[in-house]
Amino acid sequence: MPSWTTRLLGSCGIAACLLALPPAAHAATGDSAQHPLVVAFKGGATTLDPIMRSETTTESWQRNIFDTVTILSPQGKPMPRIAVAWKNLAPLSWQLTLRSGVTFQNGMPMTAADVGRSIMDAANNPKSQMREFVNDVTGYKVVNATTLDVAFSRPDPLFAIHLSSIPVMPEALIEKEGRAAFAAHPIGTGAYRFVSWLAEDHLDLRAWKGYWGKPVAFKFVRLESIPNGATRLAALLSGQVEIAEKIDPEDFARVKNSGRAHITSIPGTRTMYLAMDDWRKTGSPGMAPGAKNPFLDPRVRKAVYEAIDVGLLRAKIFNDAATVATQFMPPLMESYDPGLKRFPYSLADARKLLAAAGYPHGFTVRLDATNDRYLEDSLVAQALAGMLQPVGITVHVNAIPKAVFFPQMNRGDFTMYLAGWGSIDPLSTWNSLFHCRDAKHGFGHVNREHYCSQPADALMAKAADSFDDTARIKLERAAYAIADRKDIAYIPLYFQDEIAGVANGVVWNERPDGLILAWQMQRK
């Protein structure tokens, strides 16, 4: 670490020169270490160990260095990456065909065993945050240099999708030097080599000559964190960065009118929803003492659903940069049914339903929400309270920091709350959030509402064993129809959009999974 005094003195010494210098003549962006292509994120990666953090920004930074086994297309289909083909041999066995001629950035050739051990690492490391993707994997067998058999304890028809979250790591190297050293100087098979970084601040990358894929358009790339929205926007408009993610919707016009940049956006995979206590008969937290829990009656849940004007939320709070949810599952998921529409917004119908359920004058309830987790979360909670007032439901909003909110939510301390869910796939979402609670088999572990539909669970159990895509999707849609349409297990509200401002010289379209990958960018 350079001593700060020398840095201070040194910089004071050259201060005058720096200030007097006109901006240097620009080399083309991305062609030199002095003029890299710069991407500004809101946050920054906390670690470069690619299995230790399942969070979009951290994964974005890592996946310029590491390849995943597969990758999702913008339509949510698994596409070849390190694996070029996959075949289901038996319910408990998948066979992967691997790309040949792939080399790690330290010159070591990638082997089938590296891929197998990477999967096992993700599944077994106690700190791994990728466990849920490969939980059912029990082992692997190297058939030959480019063929890998993977064994399961339970069938996983969506294995190829799950592999899009599994990075390929040089396992022999990690064993030799340890995970900490590996994370300090990560080595993968991806398009960019690690140059230097400061955790959560910036990561400098350089195109790697031995990369197996198409040559990249930008040789030098810098990923950096600019937490403040106004600063991020200023950096984009002044040409200091080429891409700035999470532009505030109210600034879209400024970006478009600047003549230097444009906006790209696409619905993401995060569903924002309203959850309601589906099990306590009385004594739900935040209701009058001894009051009956109104949400046990599906008519009340439907009334709440119909009293919420999501289109208005979208227009007024998100400046149209969110997508109205017609169902719980986002468009990227295979079970998404494009034919579905929301129950229409109707205060009259909501009042009728409440009256029929025995609440002609409504009731009073507390709505819990975060104020630092999701885009405009506390504002949305306030708006929901306002929308429920006309049908007689008095809502007291309790918006709190995530560090306080989540432990309470996990304990089931809420009656009605606003939360988000990032789906991996329809099966795991069902088993976590919708399945009848069954701790022994690990079902419904975040089903804090105790929603339970045995017929729907049965459909999903069948889907989970079905390797026939068409049949499986049909089963999944049927199950979600029961939860979404008949029982109103949750009230889906909207999908957050993935948004970025992009300088006009760069071609980049946001991905539904929210990853920003420099190797997919082009020059105009």
Next chain:
Amino acid sequence: MGRFLLIRAAQALFTLWVVVSLVFLLIHATGDPIAVLAPEQMSAHSRALLRAALGLNRPLVVQYGRYLAGVLHGNLGVSYYSGQPAMRLILERVPVTLELVGLSMGVAVGLGVPFGIWAAVRPDGVADRVLRSLSVLGSSVPTFFLAILLIYFFSVAFNVLPASGAGSLRHYIMPAFTLAFFRIALFTRLVRSTLLETLSQNYVRTARAKGVSEPVVILKHALRTALLPLVTVFGLQFGQLFAGAVITETIFALPGMNRMALQALYRLDYPIILAYVLVVAAMFVVINFLVDLAYGLLDPRVRHHG
């Protein structure tokens, strides 16, 4: 002097122990790091494994004991998020914060003291009036507003300064000025009032009567006394900025330790929070010590009795 230093060191260690223990208990009472660290899809079983891997499944007393034992061995634990040693993560970011604070305090003193003298020389003169109105502005404009305003003009409209980052001195101009703004006003007013008071004292009148020239009277005789309160306020302000530059660091995306500590606080990354608290507490101890020393240099009475 040796005994003095020893007592100060013992006091400092006691202070650090109290601060770390208090913060340790407080943060453990506020929430559950796993609830924020674990992705929402993570199963109960995986959560339990993660909790055990981080040692968070043990009783609080055991965690506290282990932590103190670690601190005594110079080991403050690793970040739950990055797996890197917490103290190193904080220390890596101390230079940026020190540079920022040092520069802004330099600017504040470099402008505030001359302004104060200027204003005191002719009370109610034109300079005094202008500086007084400016100092009202300086103490009332909020930091974040000034920061955004500067970014708008110098990065977007004129495009002469970078809006964010810490690569060169140019990156520090706006953030340092943002922090200095209030303190220029503060030091101007402070120097003006103490200097006015000193200038009316007998020994100054004596000096003038002896025929000492006015600049020498002000700069040599009066200013030296007038600087004593400034030293105290300088020390306080330095400490306050060192541990409080969080808004400025965040807006200008400077990789300083305050920004990192704020993130750690949001995420309940206990080892980083504790390392930060230790560094800040130690810094305050050092600053107070230096202020005492400076007093001795400026005021002979303190030297003899201290």
